[in-house]
Amino acid sequence: MDIFGVPIQALLGQVLIGLINGGFYAILSLGLALIFGLLNIINFAHGAVYTAGAFVAWLLLEYLGIGYWGALLFAPGIIALIGIFLEKTLVSQIYRQDHLYGLLLTYGMALIIEGGFRQVYGVSGIPYNLPEALSGGVNLGFMYLPIYRGWVVVVSFVVCILVWYVIERTKLGSTLRAATENPALTKAFGINVPRLITLIYGLGVGLAAFAGVLAAPIYQVNPLMGSNLIIVVFAVVVIGGMGSIMGAILSGFALGVVEGLTKVFYPPASQLVIFIFMAAILLIRPAGLFGRKQ
Amino acid sequence: MSDTSAKKPAVLKVENLQAWYGESHILHGMTFDVNEGEVVTLLGRNGAGKTTTLRSIMGIVEARTGVVEINGKSALSVPAHMISPMGIAYCPEERGIYKSLTVRENLMLPPVIAPGGMTVDEIFELFPNIAERLNSGGGNLSGGEQQMLAIARILRTGCRLLLLDEPTEGLAPVIVQAIGRVLKTLKSRGYTILLVEQNFRFAATVADRHYVVEHGQVIDQIANSDIGRESGRLHEYLGI
Ligand SMILES: Nc1ncnc2c1ncn2[C@@H]1O[C@H](COP(=O)(O)OP(=O)(O)OP(=O)(O)O)[C@@H](O)[C@H]1O
Ligand SMILES: [Mg+2]
Numbered sequence: 001m002d003i004f005g006v007p008i009q010a011l012l013g014q015v016l017i018g019l020i021n022g023g024f025y026a027i028l029s030l031g032l033a034l035i036f037g038l039l040n041i042i043n044f045a046h047g048a049v050y051t052a053g054a055f056v057a058w059l060l061l062e063y064l065g066i067g068y069w070g071a072l073l074f075a076p077g078i079i080a081l082i083g084i085f086l087e088k089t090l091v092s093q094i095y096r097q098d099h100l101y102g103l104l105l106t107y108g109m110a111l112i113i114e115g116g117f118r119q120v121y122g123v124s125g126i127p128y129n130l131p132e133a134l135s136g137g138v139n140l141g142f143m144y145l146p147i148y149r150g151w152v153v154v155v156s157f158v159v160c161i162l163v164w165y166v167i168e169r170t171k172l173g174s175t176l177r178a179a180t181e182n183p184a185l186t187k188a189f190g191i192n193v194p195r196l197i198t199l200i201y202g203l204g205v206g207l208a209a210f211a212g213v214l215a216a217p218i219y220q221v222n223p224l225m226g227s228n229l230i231i232v233v234f235a236v237v238v239i240g241g242m243g244s245i246m247g248a249i250l251s252g253f254a255l256g257v258v259e260g261l262t263k264v265f266y267p268p269a270s271q272l273v274i275f276i277f278m279a280a281i282l283l284i285r286p287a288g289l290f291g292r293k294q
Numbered sequence: 295m296s297d298t299s300a301k302k303p304a305v306l307k308v309e310n311l312q313a314w315y316g317e318s319h320i321l322h323g324m325t326f327d328v329n330e331g332e333v334v335t336l337l338g339r340n341g342a343g344k345t346t347t348l349r350s351i352m353g354i355v356e357a358r359t360g361v362v363e364i365n366g367k368s369a370l371s372v373p374a375h376m377i378s379p380m381g382i383a384y385c386p387e388e389r390g391i392y393k394s395l396t397v398r399e400n401l402m403l404p405p406v407i408a409p410g411g412m413t414v415d416e417i418f419e420l421f422p423n424i425a426e427r428l429n430s431g432g433g434n435l436s437g438g439e440q441q442m443l444a445i446a447r448i449l450r451t452g453c454r455l456l457l458l459d460e461p462t463e464g465l466a467p468v469i470v471q472a473i474g475r476v477l478k479t480l481k482s483r484g485y486t487i488l489l490v491e492q493n494f495r496f497a498a499t500v501a502d503r504h505y506v507v508e509h510g511q512v513i514d515q516i517a518n519s520d521i522g523r524e525s526g527r528l529h530e531y532l533g534i
Binding site (some may be wrong): 128150171175177178181182185186188190193225 | 316352353354373374375376377378379383384386392393394395396399401403404407448450451
Protein backbone atom coordinates (compact mmCIF):
# COMPACT_ATOMS: atom_id res chain seq x y z
CA MET A 1 0.00 0.00 0.00
CA ASP A 2 1.24 3.44 -0.88
CA ILE A 3 0.40 6.87 0.46
CA PHE A 4 1.17 9.66 -1.99
CA GLY A 5 3.42 7.20 -3.74
CA VAL A 6 5.37 6.35 -0.59
CA PRO A 7 5.27 2.74 0.62
CA ILE A 8 3.60 2.54 4.00
CA GLN A 9 6.55 0.66 5.51
CA ALA A 10 8.88 3.53 4.73
CA LEU A 11 6.35 5.97 6.06
CA LEU A 12 5.81 4.17 9.36
CA GLY A 13 9.52 3.60 9.70
CA GLN A 14 10.11 7.33 9.52
CA VAL A 15 7.22 8.04 11.89
CA LEU A 16 8.89 5.68 14.36
CA ILE A 17 12.25 7.38 13.98
CA GLY A 18 10.42 10.68 14.32
CA LEU A 19 8.81 9.52 17.56
CA ILE A 20 12.17 8.40 18.93
CA ASN A 21 13.79 11.72 18.15
CA GLY A 22 10.61 13.37 19.39
CA GLY A 23 11.03 11.56 22.71
CA PHE A 24 14.53 12.98 23.08
CA TYR A 25 13.32 16.42 22.05
CA ALA A 26 10.47 16.20 24.55
CA ILE A 27 12.61 15.11 27.52
CA LEU A 28 15.27 17.69 26.79
CA SER A 29 12.90 20.58 26.13
CA LEU A 30 10.92 19.63 29.23
CA GLY A 31 14.07 20.05 31.33
CA LEU A 32 14.92 23.30 29.58
CA ALA A 33 11.40 24.63 30.13
CA LEU A 34 11.49 23.72 33.84
CA ILE A 35 14.86 25.35 34.34
CA PHE A 36 13.92 28.44 32.36
CA GLY A 37 10.65 28.81 34.26
CA LEU A 38 12.17 28.80 37.71
CA LEU A 39 15.77 29.93 37.21
CA ASN A 40 15.14 32.32 34.33
CA ILE A 41 18.22 30.87 32.70
CA ILE A 42 18.47 29.27 29.29
CA ASN A 43 20.62 26.27 30.06
CA PHE A 44 23.00 26.08 27.12
CA ALA A 45 24.76 23.22 28.88
CA HIS A 46 21.73 21.00 28.34
CA GLY A 47 23.07 19.22 25.27
CA ALA A 48 26.39 18.61 26.97
CA VAL A 49 24.56 17.15 29.96
CA TYR A 50 22.77 14.73 27.63
CA THR A 51 26.18 13.74 26.26
CA ALA A 52 27.48 13.36 29.79
CA GLY A 53 24.57 11.03 30.60
CA ALA A 54 25.61 8.72 27.78
CA PHE A 55 29.26 8.87 28.84
CA VAL A 56 28.45 8.14 32.47
CA ALA A 57 26.45 5.11 31.33
CA TRP A 58 29.43 3.88 29.35
CA LEU A 59 31.88 4.63 32.20
CA LEU A 60 29.66 2.78 34.67
CA LEU A 61 29.77 -0.28 32.42
CA GLU A 62 33.46 -0.03 31.62
CA TYR A 63 34.77 0.52 35.16
CA LEU A 64 32.10 -0.75 37.52
CA GLY A 65 30.37 -3.35 35.40
CA ILE A 66 27.04 -1.62 35.87
CA GLY A 67 24.90 -2.32 32.82
CA TYR A 68 22.10 -0.53 31.03
CA TRP A 69 19.40 -0.89 33.67
CA GLY A 70 21.66 0.34 36.44
CA ALA A 71 22.87 3.18 34.24
CA LEU A 72 19.31 4.26 33.53
CA LEU A 73 18.98 4.88 37.26
CA PHE A 74 22.49 5.89 38.36
CA ALA A 75 23.64 8.07 35.46
CA PRO A 76 20.79 10.58 35.87
CA GLY A 77 21.28 10.40 39.64
CA ILE A 78 25.00 11.14 39.41
CA ILE A 79 24.47 13.91 36.88
CA ALA A 80 21.67 15.41 38.99
CA LEU A 81 24.01 15.53 42.00
CA ILE A 82 26.73 17.20 39.94
CA GLY A 83 24.10 19.62 38.62
CA ILE A 84 22.96 20.44 42.13
CA PHE A 85 26.56 21.11 43.12
CA LEU A 86 27.11 23.36 40.09
CA GLU A 87 23.84 25.21 40.72
CA LYS A 88 24.79 25.93 44.31
CA THR A 89 28.34 27.02 43.52
CA LEU A 90 28.17 28.63 40.07
CA VAL A 91 24.74 29.08 38.53
CA SER A 92 23.22 30.64 41.65
CA GLN A 93 25.75 33.47 41.41
CA ILE A 94 24.14 34.94 38.31
CA TYR A 95 20.38 35.02 38.99
CA ARG A 96 20.44 38.74 39.63
CA GLN A 97 22.49 39.45 36.55
CA ASP A 98 21.52 40.01 32.94
CA HIS A 99 20.46 36.99 30.83
CA LEU A 100 23.76 37.31 29.04
CA TYR A 101 25.66 36.03 32.08
CA GLY A 102 23.56 32.90 32.21
CA LEU A 103 24.21 32.32 28.54
CA LEU A 104 27.96 32.77 28.93
CA LEU A 105 28.17 30.59 32.02
CA THR A 106 26.11 27.67 30.76
CA TYR A 107 27.66 27.83 27.28
CA GLY A 108 31.07 27.80 28.92
CA MET A 109 30.04 24.78 30.97
CA ALA A 110 28.96 23.04 27.74
CA LEU A 111 32.31 23.71 26.07
CA ILE A 112 34.21 22.36 29.06
CA ILE A 113 32.11 19.20 29.34
CA GLU A 114 32.18 18.42 25.61
CA GLY A 115 35.80 19.44 25.21
CA GLY A 116 36.77 17.21 28.11
CA PHE A 117 35.11 14.14 26.60
CA ARG A 118 36.54 14.90 23.19
CA GLN A 119 40.03 15.26 24.62
CA VAL A 120 39.90 11.92 26.40
CA TYR A 121 37.79 9.79 24.10
CA GLY A 122 38.07 11.38 20.66
CA VAL A 123 35.17 12.03 18.32
CA SER A 124 34.73 8.66 16.67
CA GLY A 125 32.08 7.41 19.08
CA ILE A 126 32.08 4.42 21.38
CA PRO A 127 29.51 1.67 20.82
CA TYR A 128 27.17 0.86 23.71
CA ASN A 129 25.44 -2.48 23.42
CA LEU A 130 21.71 -2.94 23.52
CA PRO A 131 20.50 -4.53 26.71
CA GLU A 132 19.82 -8.24 26.18
CA ALA A 133 16.13 -8.00 27.03
CA LEU A 134 15.48 -5.28 24.49
CA SER A 135 17.44 -6.62 21.52
CA GLY A 136 15.76 -8.07 18.50
CA GLY A 137 12.52 -6.95 16.99
CA VAL A 138 8.98 -7.91 16.17
CA ASN A 139 7.27 -8.08 12.83
CA LEU A 140 4.08 -6.09 13.11
CA GLY A 141 2.94 -7.22 9.68
CA PHE A 142 3.06 -3.78 8.16
CA MET A 143 6.55 -3.08 9.47
CA TYR A 144 9.48 -4.48 11.43
CA LEU A 145 9.81 -2.86 14.87
CA PRO A 146 13.16 -3.05 16.64
CA ILE A 147 12.16 -3.59 20.27
CA TYR A 148 14.64 -1.09 21.66
CA ARG A 149 13.20 1.70 19.52
CA GLY A 150 9.69 0.94 20.68
CA TRP A 151 10.99 0.97 24.25
CA VAL A 152 12.56 4.40 23.82
CA VAL A 153 9.31 5.86 22.53
CA VAL A 154 7.27 4.35 25.35
CA VAL A 155 9.66 5.15 28.18
CA SER A 156 10.26 8.74 27.10
CA PHE A 157 6.53 9.28 26.85
CA VAL A 158 5.96 7.77 30.31
CA VAL A 159 8.73 9.90 31.85
CA CYS A 160 7.29 13.06 30.30
CA ILE A 161 3.80 12.29 31.57
CA LEU A 162 5.18 11.53 35.04
CA VAL A 163 6.96 14.86 35.20
CA TRP A 164 3.85 16.62 33.91
CA TYR A 165 1.80 14.90 36.61
CA VAL A 166 4.15 15.96 39.38
CA ILE A 167 4.20 19.57 38.19
CA GLU A 168 0.50 19.95 37.47
CA ARG A 169 -1.19 17.67 39.97
CA THR A 170 0.81 17.46 43.19
CA LYS A 171 1.49 19.74 46.13
CA LEU A 172 5.17 19.91 45.22
CA GLY A 173 4.15 20.90 41.72
CA SER A 174 1.83 23.68 42.86
CA THR A 175 4.63 25.02 45.06
CA LEU A 176 6.97 24.94 42.06
CA ARG A 177 4.45 26.74 39.88
CA ALA A 178 3.96 29.37 42.58
CA ALA A 179 7.71 29.89 42.90
CA THR A 180 7.94 30.21 39.11
CA GLU A 181 5.11 32.74 38.89
CA ASN A 182 6.00 34.97 41.85
CA PRO A 183 9.19 33.96 43.67
CA ALA A 184 9.26 36.96 46.02
CA LEU A 185 5.75 36.39 47.38
CA THR A 186 6.32 32.64 47.56
CA LYS A 187 9.35 33.27 49.77
CA ALA A 188 7.25 35.61 51.90
CA PHE A 189 4.97 32.63 52.62
CA GLY A 190 7.93 30.88 54.16
CA ILE A 191 8.66 28.60 51.22
CA ASN A 192 12.32 27.86 50.62
CA VAL A 193 12.48 28.97 46.99
CA PRO A 194 16.28 28.73 46.68
CA ARG A 195 16.05 25.05 47.56
CA LEU A 196 13.29 24.51 44.96
CA ILE A 197 15.52 26.15 42.36
CA THR A 198 18.35 23.76 43.19
CA LEU A 199 15.95 20.83 43.04
CA ILE A 200 14.63 21.85 39.63
CA TYR A 201 18.11 22.28 38.19
CA GLY A 202 18.93 18.79 39.44
CA LEU A 203 15.73 17.40 37.95
CA GLY A 204 16.24 19.19 34.62
CA VAL A 205 19.79 17.96 34.09
CA GLY A 206 18.86 14.52 35.45
CA LEU A 207 16.22 14.27 32.71
CA ALA A 208 18.78 15.27 30.07
CA ALA A 209 21.16 12.60 31.36
CA PHE A 210 18.34 10.05 31.26
CA ALA A 211 17.77 10.88 27.58
CA GLY A 212 21.50 10.46 27.03
CA VAL A 213 21.44 6.93 28.47
CA LEU A 214 18.41 6.06 26.31
CA ALA A 215 20.25 7.35 23.25
CA ALA A 216 23.55 5.56 23.89
CA PRO A 217 22.59 2.20 22.30
CA ILE A 218 21.08 3.92 19.25
CA TYR A 219 23.58 6.64 18.40
CA GLN A 220 26.75 5.41 20.17
CA VAL A 221 28.46 7.47 22.83
CA ASN A 222 29.90 10.52 21.16
CA PRO A 223 31.13 13.87 22.53
CA LEU A 224 29.13 15.73 19.90
CA MET A 225 25.84 13.87 20.24
CA GLY A 226 24.40 16.62 22.42
CA SER A 227 25.44 19.64 20.44
CA ASN A 228 23.89 18.13 17.30
CA LEU A 229 20.59 17.70 19.09
CA ILE A 230 20.35 20.76 21.27
CA ILE A 231 19.90 23.30 18.50
CA VAL A 232 16.77 21.50 17.37
CA VAL A 233 15.64 21.26 20.99
CA PHE A 234 15.92 25.02 21.40
CA ALA A 235 13.73 25.44 18.34
CA VAL A 236 11.23 23.00 19.89
CA VAL A 237 11.16 25.02 23.09
CA VAL A 238 10.57 28.23 21.17
CA ILE A 239 7.73 26.60 19.24
CA GLY A 240 6.13 25.07 22.31
CA GLY A 241 6.47 28.23 24.37
CA MET A 242 9.11 28.91 26.99
CA GLY A 243 8.10 27.64 30.38
CA SER A 244 5.12 25.55 29.27
CA ILE A 245 5.41 21.93 30.42
CA MET A 246 2.74 20.34 28.24
CA GLY A 247 3.86 22.57 25.36
CA ALA A 248 7.38 21.20 25.59
CA ILE A 249 6.18 17.59 25.61
CA LEU A 250 3.65 17.87 22.79
CA SER A 251 5.83 19.93 20.51
CA GLY A 252 8.78 17.61 21.17
CA PHE A 253 6.94 14.53 19.93
CA ALA A 254 5.02 16.35 17.19
CA LEU A 255 8.10 17.99 15.71
CA GLY A 256 9.98 14.70 15.80
CA VAL A 257 7.23 13.21 13.64
CA VAL A 258 7.09 16.24 11.35
CA GLU A 259 10.82 15.91 10.83
CA GLY A 260 10.48 12.19 10.13
CA LEU A 261 7.69 12.70 7.60
CA THR A 262 9.63 15.44 5.85
CA LYS A 263 12.41 12.90 5.38
CA VAL A 264 9.95 10.76 3.44
CA PHE A 265 8.23 13.36 1.34
CA TYR A 266 10.95 15.93 0.76
CA PRO A 267 14.27 14.79 2.24
CA PRO A 268 16.26 17.95 1.49
CA ALA A 269 14.03 19.94 3.88
CA SER A 270 14.22 17.51 6.80
CA GLN A 271 17.04 19.37 8.53
CA LEU A 272 15.26 22.64 8.04
CA VAL A 273 11.62 22.00 8.63
CA ILE A 274 11.69 22.57 12.39
CA PHE A 275 13.39 25.92 11.95
CA ILE A 276 10.87 26.95 9.31
CA PHE A 277 8.16 26.07 11.83
CA MET A 278 9.95 28.09 14.46
CA ALA A 279 10.16 31.17 12.26
CA ALA A 280 6.47 30.87 11.35
CA ILE A 281 5.41 30.46 14.99
CA LEU A 282 7.52 33.41 16.07
CA LEU A 283 5.72 35.52 13.48
CA ILE A 284 2.21 34.34 14.36
CA ARG A 285 2.44 33.61 18.08
CA PRO A 286 5.62 35.06 19.56
CA ALA A 287 4.93 33.45 22.94
CA GLY A 288 4.91 29.97 21.34
CA LEU A 289 2.03 27.59 20.75
CA PHE A 290 1.40 26.95 24.44
CA GLY A 291 3.20 29.93 25.99
CA ARG A 292 1.56 32.64 28.03
CA LYS A 293 2.31 36.23 27.24
CA GLN A 294 4.55 37.72 29.91
CA MET B 295 1.69 54.86 73.91
CA SER B 296 2.14 55.61 77.60
CA ASP B 297 0.24 52.49 78.66
CA THR B 298 2.23 50.07 76.45
CA SER B 299 5.24 49.86 78.78
CA ALA B 300 3.34 47.74 81.25
CA LYS B 301 2.24 45.27 78.57
CA LYS B 302 4.17 42.42 76.98
CA PRO B 303 6.86 43.38 74.46
CA ALA B 304 5.54 44.40 71.05
CA VAL B 305 4.70 41.60 68.62
CA LEU B 306 6.08 43.78 65.86
CA LYS B 307 8.66 46.45 66.50
CA VAL B 308 9.99 48.66 63.72
CA GLU B 309 12.65 51.23 64.46
CA ASN B 310 14.39 53.65 62.12
CA LEU B 311 13.60 51.43 59.13
CA GLN B 312 15.19 52.71 55.94
CA ALA B 313 14.63 51.10 52.56
CA TRP B 314 15.68 51.58 48.94
CA TYR B 315 14.47 50.56 45.50
CA GLY B 316 17.74 50.58 43.64
CA GLU B 317 19.06 54.11 44.01
CA SER B 318 15.85 55.66 45.30
CA HIS B 319 15.66 56.01 49.03
CA ILE B 320 12.00 55.36 49.96
CA LEU B 321 11.79 54.79 53.72
CA HIS B 322 13.53 57.38 55.87
CA GLY B 323 13.33 55.89 59.32
CA MET B 324 9.93 54.33 59.96
CA THR B 325 9.33 53.77 63.67
CA PHE B 326 6.24 52.11 65.14
CA ASP B 327 5.13 49.04 67.00
CA VAL B 328 2.15 46.73 67.24
CA ASN B 329 1.19 44.99 70.46
CA GLU B 330 -0.45 41.64 70.89
CA GLY B 331 -4.11 41.61 69.90
CA GLU B 332 -4.05 45.14 68.51
CA VAL B 333 -5.25 46.32 65.13
CA VAL B 334 -2.98 49.15 64.04
CA THR B 335 -3.15 51.02 60.76
CA LEU B 336 -0.69 52.83 58.59
CA LEU B 337 -2.51 55.72 56.95
CA GLY B 338 -1.01 57.97 54.34
CA ARG B 339 -1.26 59.34 50.85
CA ASN B 340 -0.35 57.52 47.68
CA GLY B 341 3.37 56.90 47.51
CA ALA B 342 3.96 57.60 51.22
CA GLY B 343 5.78 54.28 51.65
CA LYS B 344 3.16 52.09 53.36
CA THR B 345 3.50 49.17 50.97
CA THR B 346 7.27 49.51 50.98
CA THR B 347 7.18 49.24 54.78
CA LEU B 348 5.29 45.94 54.63
CA ARG B 349 7.51 44.61 51.85
CA SER B 350 10.59 45.53 53.88
CA ILE B 351 9.25 43.73 56.93
CA MET B 352 8.65 40.61 54.81
CA GLY B 353 12.08 40.75 53.18
CA ILE B 354 10.63 41.33 49.70
CA VAL B 355 12.48 44.63 49.63
CA GLU B 356 15.99 43.54 50.55
CA ALA B 357 17.89 46.83 50.61
CA ARG B 358 16.97 47.98 54.09
CA THR B 359 18.51 48.95 57.42
CA GLY B 360 17.24 49.61 60.93
CA VAL B 361 15.34 47.34 63.29
CA VAL B 362 12.51 44.94 62.52
CA GLU B 363 11.68 42.61 65.38
CA ILE B 364 8.95 39.98 65.23
CA ASN B 365 8.08 38.42 68.56
CA GLY B 366 11.36 39.78 69.92
CA LYS B 367 13.61 38.38 67.18
CA SER B 368 15.32 40.36 64.45
CA ALA B 369 13.86 39.80 61.00
CA LEU B 370 16.32 41.96 59.15
CA SER B 371 19.23 39.64 58.55
CA VAL B 372 17.38 36.36 57.97
CA PRO B 373 16.67 35.00 54.45
CA ALA B 374 13.25 36.05 53.10
CA HIS B 375 11.75 32.56 53.42
CA MET B 376 12.61 32.42 57.14
CA ILE B 377 10.57 35.50 58.07
CA SER B 378 7.05 34.09 57.86
CA PRO B 379 7.99 31.17 60.16
CA MET B 380 8.65 33.79 62.86
CA GLY B 381 4.86 34.08 63.06
CA ILE B 382 3.95 36.69 60.48
CA ALA B 383 1.80 36.45 57.36
CA TYR B 384 1.38 38.89 54.49
CA CYS B 385 -1.54 39.81 52.26
CA PRO B 386 -0.17 42.03 49.49
CA GLU B 387 -1.84 45.08 47.97
CA GLU B 388 -1.95 43.44 44.53
CA ARG B 389 -3.39 40.34 46.26
CA GLY B 390 -0.84 38.02 44.70
CA ILE B 391 -3.24 35.30 43.63
CA TYR B 392 -1.29 32.85 41.48
CA LYS B 393 -2.82 32.46 38.02
CA SER B 394 -1.04 29.19 37.39
CA LEU B 395 -2.64 27.65 40.49
CA THR B 396 -6.25 26.73 41.14
CA VAL B 397 -8.14 28.42 43.96
CA ARG B 398 -7.64 25.32 46.08
CA GLU B 399 -3.91 25.28 45.37
CA ASN B 400 -3.69 28.98 46.21
CA LEU B 401 -5.49 28.35 49.48
CA MET B 402 -3.28 25.43 50.44
CA LEU B 403 0.02 26.94 49.29
CA PRO B 404 1.30 28.81 52.38
CA PRO B 405 2.81 26.25 54.75
CA VAL B 406 1.37 25.91 58.24
CA ILE B 407 4.01 27.34 60.52
CA ALA B 408 2.31 27.05 63.91
CA PRO B 409 -0.60 25.07 65.34
CA GLY B 410 -3.87 26.85 65.98
CA GLY B 411 -4.47 28.19 62.48
CA MET B 412 -7.96 28.07 61.04
CA THR B 413 -9.20 24.85 59.52
CA VAL B 414 -10.39 24.87 55.95
CA ASP B 415 -13.97 24.52 57.20
CA GLU B 416 -13.67 27.59 59.42
CA ILE B 417 -12.26 29.49 56.46
CA PHE B 418 -15.19 28.45 54.27
CA GLU B 419 -17.54 29.66 56.97
CA LEU B 420 -15.84 33.04 56.92
CA PHE B 421 -15.56 33.13 53.10
CA PRO B 422 -18.39 31.08 51.60
CA ASN B 423 -17.55 32.27 48.06
CA ILE B 424 -14.21 30.53 48.11
CA ALA B 425 -15.73 27.14 48.81
CA GLU B 426 -17.71 27.44 45.59
CA ARG B 427 -14.74 28.37 43.45
CA LEU B 428 -12.18 25.82 44.62
CA ASN B 429 -11.54 24.31 41.20
CA SER B 430 -11.41 27.58 39.26
CA GLY B 431 -8.11 28.95 38.10
CA GLY B 432 -6.67 31.69 40.27
CA GLY B 433 -6.89 34.07 37.32
CA ASN B 434 -10.66 33.65 36.98
CA LEU B 435 -11.68 35.28 40.26
CA SER B 436 -13.30 38.68 40.62
CA GLY B 437 -11.42 41.36 42.54
CA GLY B 438 -13.46 40.72 45.67
CA GLU B 439 -12.94 36.98 45.48
CA GLN B 440 -9.22 37.47 44.98
CA GLN B 441 -9.07 39.64 48.08
CA MET B 442 -11.00 37.10 50.14
CA LEU B 443 -8.70 34.31 48.96
CA ALA B 444 -5.62 36.40 49.69
CA ILE B 445 -6.78 36.83 53.29
CA ALA B 446 -8.12 33.30 53.61
CA ARG B 447 -4.93 31.55 52.62
CA ILE B 448 -2.86 33.19 55.35
CA LEU B 449 -5.36 32.23 58.07
CA ARG B 450 -4.50 28.56 57.65
CA THR B 451 -0.87 29.15 58.56
CA GLY B 452 -1.27 29.65 62.29
CA CYS B 453 0.51 33.01 62.04
CA ARG B 454 -0.98 35.37 64.64
CA LEU B 455 0.46 38.56 63.19
CA LEU B 456 -1.08 39.63 59.89
CA LEU B 457 0.04 42.37 57.52
CA LEU B 458 -2.87 43.44 55.31
CA ASP B 459 -2.21 45.94 52.54
CA GLU B 460 -5.35 47.88 51.53
CA PRO B 461 -7.78 44.95 51.64
CA THR B 462 -10.69 47.19 50.63
CA GLU B 463 -9.02 48.94 47.70
CA GLY B 464 -11.21 49.10 44.62
CA LEU B 465 -13.96 46.86 46.00
CA ALA B 466 -17.72 47.33 46.02
CA PRO B 467 -19.29 48.55 49.30
CA VAL B 468 -20.89 45.19 50.13
CA ILE B 469 -17.54 43.49 49.83
CA VAL B 470 -15.87 46.18 51.92
CA GLN B 471 -18.47 45.47 54.59
CA ALA B 472 -17.82 41.74 54.39
CA ILE B 473 -14.11 42.31 54.80
CA GLY B 474 -14.83 44.61 57.73
CA ARG B 475 -16.76 41.78 59.40
CA VAL B 476 -13.88 39.38 58.78
CA LEU B 477 -11.40 41.79 60.35
CA LYS B 478 -13.61 42.18 63.43
CA THR B 479 -13.87 38.42 63.72
CA LEU B 480 -10.10 38.11 63.50
CA LYS B 481 -9.67 40.80 66.13
CA SER B 482 -12.09 39.08 68.48
CA ARG B 483 -10.06 35.92 68.08
CA GLY B 484 -6.97 37.75 69.26
CA TYR B 485 -5.10 38.18 65.98
CA THR B 486 -2.64 41.07 65.80
CA ILE B 487 -3.08 43.06 62.62
CA LEU B 488 -1.09 45.76 60.87
CA LEU B 489 -3.47 47.24 58.35
CA VAL B 490 -2.59 49.64 55.54
CA GLU B 491 -5.55 51.78 54.56
CA GLN B 492 -6.41 54.89 52.59
CA ASN B 493 -10.02 54.69 53.68
CA PHE B 494 -9.75 55.87 57.27
CA ARG B 495 -13.51 55.69 57.83
CA PHE B 496 -13.19 51.96 57.23
CA ALA B 497 -10.04 51.79 59.32
CA ALA B 498 -11.77 53.53 62.22
CA THR B 499 -14.33 50.72 62.46
CA VAL B 500 -11.70 48.10 63.38
CA ALA B 501 -8.49 49.76 64.50
CA ASP B 502 -7.11 50.64 67.94
CA ARG B 503 -4.44 53.05 66.79
CA HIS B 504 -3.38 54.80 63.60
CA TYR B 505 0.04 55.86 62.41
CA VAL B 506 0.23 58.55 59.76
CA VAL B 507 2.97 57.98 57.18
CA GLU B 508 4.44 60.62 54.94
CA HIS B 509 7.61 60.53 52.82
CA GLY B 510 8.71 57.26 54.33
CA GLN B 511 8.35 58.33 57.98
CA VAL B 512 5.75 58.13 60.71
CA ILE B 513 4.73 61.73 61.30
CA ASP B 514 1.88 61.28 63.76
CA GLN B 515 -0.03 58.77 65.81
CA ILE B 516 -3.73 58.93 66.65
CA ALA B 517 -5.69 56.72 69.02
CA ASN B 518 -8.89 55.45 67.46
CA SER B 519 -10.89 56.96 70.32
CA ASP B 520 -9.62 60.40 69.27
CA ILE B 521 -10.31 59.98 65.61
CA GLY B 522 -13.51 62.03 65.69
CA ARG B 523 -11.78 64.94 67.38
CA GLU B 524 -8.73 64.67 65.12
CA SER B 525 -10.54 64.24 61.84
CA GLY B 526 -9.60 67.73 60.68
CA ARG B 527 -5.92 66.93 61.15
CA LEU B 528 -6.34 63.60 59.40
CA HIS B 529 -8.06 65.19 56.44
CA GLU B 530 -5.12 67.49 56.08
CA TYR B 531 -2.58 64.63 56.25
CA LEU B 532 -4.43 62.48 53.79
CA GLY B 533 -5.39 65.30 51.48
CA ILE B 534 -9.07 64.39 51.39
N1 LIG C 1 9.33 48.77 42.55
C1 LIG C 1 9.58 50.08 42.74
N2 LIG C 1 10.66 50.66 42.19
C2 LIG C 1 10.93 51.97 42.40
N3 LIG C 1 10.17 52.78 43.13
C3 LIG C 1 9.08 52.26 43.70
C4 LIG C 1 8.72 50.88 43.54
N4 LIG C 1 7.57 50.66 44.22
C5 LIG C 1 7.25 51.84 44.78
N5 LIG C 1 8.13 52.79 44.48
C6 LIG C 1 8.11 54.19 44.94
O1 LIG C 1 8.22 54.17 46.32
C7 LIG C 1 7.39 55.15 46.91
C8 LIG C 1 6.52 54.51 47.97
O2 LIG C 1 5.67 53.59 47.34
P1 LIG C 1 4.69 52.65 48.15
O3 LIG C 1 4.13 51.69 47.19
O4 LIG C 1 5.38 52.13 49.35
O5 LIG C 1 3.58 53.70 48.59
P2 LIG C 1 2.19 53.45 49.31
O6 LIG C 1 2.20 54.31 50.52
O7 LIG C 1 1.94 52.02 49.49
O8 LIG C 1 1.20 54.08 48.23
P3 LIG C 1 -0.27 53.60 47.79
O9 LIG C 1 -1.19 54.18 48.78
O10 LIG C 1 -0.43 54.21 46.43
O11 LIG C 1 -0.28 52.12 47.74
C9 LIG C 1 6.61 55.77 45.76
O12 LIG C 1 7.22 56.99 45.45
C10 LIG C 1 6.77 54.82 44.64
O13 LIG C 1 6.80 55.51 43.41
MG1 LIG D 1 0.60 50.74 48.70
